[in-house]
Amino acid sequence: MKVLIVGGGVGGLALARGLAGSRHEVRVFEQASRLRTGGAAVTIFSNGAAALAGLGAPLAGFGGRLDALRFDTADGRTMVTADLTVLAGKTGFPVTSVPRDRLVEHLARGVPVEFSREIVDVEVHPDGVVAVEATGARYEADVVVGADGHRSAVRRAVLDPAPAAENEWTTWQGLTPVLPELVGGTTGVCVVGDAGLVGLLPSGDGLLMWWFDVRRPLEGTPAAALAARFAGYGPLVDRLLAQLRDEDVEPFRHVTHRIPDRWGSGGATLLGDAAHAFPPTQAQGANQALEDAWLLSRALRADPADVAGALRRYEALRTRRVRKVSRRAVSERTNKPIPAPVRILLGMMPSALIGRAYVAQLRGVSSVLHEEAV
């Protein structure tokens, strides 16, 4: 089959890796002129790491392993610590914070991405799919996969013209060599209070991934505005704020898609943010894109006689999982102060129990940990 993947981001590259060595002719069209490596770091949970291994691109040798995730209140009390080694123990895959440039370069190894190719339309015909480039050139394929992110042109053409909806939250994030006492360890810290959430994750190579989830727009330049908003969030945050420079901070608006039962028709389908963008509060967007790529590559590798049927089964299996993540992510509840009774209850829970709760939650949203097949 001819398989055309639109978008050379995390999901599109992962699918191409999963189809490497198959009998299909696979092309990846990326609108940018080179790999897009901005965006600080992403947390790859055990489900994403299992998907990467299944795609033939296991995570190894880069990023910062996370053995524990501590949640503090802005007034300096530790609410709860999650023991993330439980996830590694139960699934065989640790949790890692990975600089996005390293992840994208890792996935692109051996994938002949065709750059500066922007797809603007997709036509679904009974005998195949045509992708139309901005230049007007037309490409016929048996399967077209829209892995072109939350502003997906493929989604617009085959599914839904409505853009992903913005809510009032923005993440301001960066990846810099600060707070050496955290960077040298394997513990991440989240600090929650009235102004929002601050996250601090060691990400390897002496780098700290930090982010601020902020509800209202910032007034003024980002570093000064964040310093004003988050002053007094404890000594770690105060020291980070003292070293922030405007050029290190990138904003990302939180957006959400409606996730329908079907993501396309005929030989056209979607993957990753194109199908199901949701706010980053569960740190699952890239993990779910990798899950999609894992399941779809297995479906296509099997060389199904009924391609459209296989794509619809892939969509149905992934919809069931990804809707659960989306519902939690959209609530933005991790960014809001925790009511006192819940805080007290959480404080009494052993960290291994919180780790087990994470495992249960991950299994609920994972196809790869259940070895699902289309």
Ligand SMILES: Cc1cc2nc3c(=O)[nH]c(=O)nc-3n(C[C@H](O)[C@H](O)[C@H](O)COP(=O)(O)OP(=O)(O)OC[C@H]3O[C@@H](n4cnc5c(N)ncnc54)[C@H](O)[C@@H]3O)c2cc1C
């Ligand atoms: C602030 C923030 C923090 C996050 N943190 C995490 C985290 O910790 N863990 C996690 O799992 N996820 C995280 N995510 C989510 C994660 O980044 C995304 O879910 C993930 O990158 C989606 O991958 P994708 O391949 O679907 O889309 P993208 O990575 O957006 O890739 C889409 C690609 O398609 C290309 N493209 C777009 N349009 C076209 C076109 N018309 N033709 C050709 N090419 C096109 C783009 O240039 C791009 O390269 C975070 C997101 C944000 C905003």
